[in-house]
Amino acid sequence: MDQHTLDLPLYEALAGRITALVDDGVLRPGMRTASVRTFAAQHGVSLTTALQAYRLLEDRGVLEARPKSGFYVTHRPHRQRALPTASQPPQRATPVAVSNPVFSVLAYAGDPSYAPLGCALPSAGLLAAERLDRHLARCARVHGRAYNVYANPHGDAELRAQISARGLRLGHAVSPDGILITNGCTEALNIALSVTCKPGDTVAIESPTYFGLLQVLEARGLRALELPTDPASGIDVASLDKALGMRRVAACLLASSFNNPLGTRTDDARKAAIIRVLTRHGVPLIEDDIYGDISFGDDRPRPFAAIGPKADIILCSSFSKTIAPGYRIGWLAANRRHDEILAAKFALSLSGAALPQKAMADFLKSGGYDAHLRRIRKLFADNIDRMRRTVDRSFPKETRMTDPKGGFVLWLELPPEFDADALYTRAIRERICFVPGGLFTATSAYRNCLRLSCSHDWDARIERSVERLGELAHELLA
Numbered sequence: 001m002d003q004h005t006l007d008l009p010l011y012e013a014l015a016g017r018i019t020a021l022v023d024d025g026v027l028r029p030g031m032r033t034a035s036v037r038t039f040a041a042q043h044g045v046s047l048t049t050a051l052q053a054y055r056l057l058e059d060r061g062v063l064e065a066r067p068k069s070g071f072y073v074t075h076r077p078h079r080q081r082a083l084p085t086a087s088q089p090p091q092r093a094t095p096v097a098v099s100n101p102v103f104s105v106l107a108y109a110g111d112p113s114y115a116p117l118g119c120a121l122p123s124a125g126l127l128a129a130e131r132l133d134r135h136l137a138r139c140a141r142v143h144g145r146a147y148n149v150y151a152n153p154h155g156d157a158e159l160r161a162q163i164s165a166r167g168l169r170l171g172h173a174v175s176p177d178g179i180l181i182t183n184g185c186t187e188a189l190n191i192a193l194s195v196t197c198k199p200g201d202t203v204a205i206e207s208p209t210y211f212g213l214l215q216v217l218e219a220r221g222l223r224a225l226e227l228p229t230d231p232a233s234g235i236d237v238a239s240l241d242k243a244l245g246m247r248r249v250a251a252c253l254l255a256s257s258f259n260n261p262l263g264t265r266t267d268d269a270r271k272a273a274i275i276r277v278l279t280r281h282g283v284p285l286i287e288d289d290i291y292g293d294i295s296f297g298d299d300r301p302r303p304f305a306a307i308g309p310k311a312d313i314i315l316c317s318s319f320s321k322t323i324a325p326g327y328r329i330g331w332l333a334a335n336r337r338h339d340e341i342l343a344a345k346f347a348l349s350l351s352g353a354a355l356p357q358k359a360m361a362d363f364l365k366s367g368g369y370d371a372h373l374r375r376i377r378k379l380f381a382d383n384i385d386r387m388r389r390t391v392d393r394s395f396p397k398e399t400r401m402t403d404p405k406g407g408f409v410l411w412l413e414l415p416p417e418f419d420a421d422a423l424y425t426r427a428i429r430e431r432i433c434f435v436p437g438g439l440f441t442a443t444s445a446y447r448n449c450l451r452l453s454c455s456h457d458w459d460a461r462i463e464r465s466v467e468r469l470g471e472l473a474h475e476l477l478a
């Protein structure tokens with residue numbers, strides 16, 4: 001047993017072992033567990049301790065007792081928590097000023113001595129880092145000098161062809177010439193905003209939204225118009241229509257799927273309705289599809305650009321969440337404004353680094369990406385499931401939480417009087433990092449919310465940290 005389990009009462013440690021077997025799929029829903037007597041003998045514990053462990057698991061909804069038959073793994077391992085309420089942000093454009101608090105949280109989020117519930121960044125071991133590094137080493141050996149030049153500002157031609165081919169599989173027909181390789185999704189978003197907006201303009205966004213996006217708006221002197229957003233279905237189309245009718249909005253910026261922090265999956269019909277409204281008001285859509293490939297279901301959701309191929313849509317994405325955040329390879333695909341987009345790329349960074357692009361192109365060509373995606377989708381789905389279960393048994397009963405079908409973040413909403421900043425201060429003292437909800441808006445909302453990242457391999461430290469956050473949340477609410 002590790003140090004963590006040694007600190008626990010025996011029955012609790014045993015319950016943890018059974019939970020791990022359920023989590024790992026060794027014990028499946030509906031399966032009968034060993035009888036209490038057998039379990040006690042197997043683990044060299046008293047019948048009382050064995051029964052305490054089983055009863056605890058029953059309380060937690062992992063096992064259920066069937067009269068005269070024994071204990072079985074439940075079909076619904078966790079209670080259905082209510083989803084967070086749909087947001088109702090004020091219907092006015094707000095200046096954005098989030099950068100200072102964001103930087104302070106990021107300093108803790110990147111420090112490995114803090115439990116990693118803050119950064120939405122998979123640990124390198126989970127990504128395809130080693131295989132990609134081998135491609136990079138080979139490229140450096142074979143092509144090193146030839147690639148030590150100012151690369152084509154559009155980006156590596158083979159890489160663009162690979163991205164174009166993947167887009168086609170989703171019904172997004174964009175030729176390699178319509179794709180620009182960027183320095184991560186962040187540069188793609190910056191370029192998209194630079195060709196659609198000027199300082200002082202208003203951009204319509206989801207609420208809550210990814211704080212990095214707010215930082216980009218802040219740096220570009222843009223105002224945010226936050227839209228009512230439902231965690232299950234996405235932005236409210238009627239509110240969007242109304243908002244665009246009342247003021248000039250230069251662009252609308254939405255996640256294509258599994259937005260950060262809500263994990264929302266917007267269905268195709270709603271996406272089509274959003275495109276119709278934007279087209280009617282002449283407002284371009286910038287979509288961020290960075291989480292689209294991390295879909296837990298069988299189907300990978302289509303981006304807006306695949307649903308409205310003729311509409312004014314700029315798609316931004318990157319491999320940061322699925323392959324290699326450090327390679328900084330993102331892209332932008334647009335069906336108009338090509339000259340302005342290229343000029344903006346020139347002005348920002350002239351061109352991207354050539355060798356990492358070549359290595360990424362080789363990696364994609366080698367065919368390993370789909371198998372890799374299948375692996376990490378399952379892994380992140382399991383992490384989310386474990387996180388939800390741990391939150392369920394540890395947090396106050398009024399806590400609402402999302403039920404994402406993709407990505408790797410979870411959003412919790414506590415009662416309105418709850419102060420997530422106070423929880424943050426206490427958690428940081430105990431070397432646990434998460435992101436308080438107030439960073440996901442340019443307004444004063446979500447002070448009772450928090451985001452937990454589920455992007456690292458699940459372990460005892462993570463589990464204990466979530467439980468501890470739950471204890472602290474109980475104390476703060478009391």
Ligand SMILES: Cc1ncc(COP(=O)(O)O)c(C=O)c1O
Pocket residue numbers: 120183184185186187210212255259260288290317318319320325329330
């Ligand atoms: C929604 C979203 N978009 C963009 C990014 C940044 O992407 P990149 O690292 O490719 O610049 C992130 C990173 O957390 C994100 O969550």
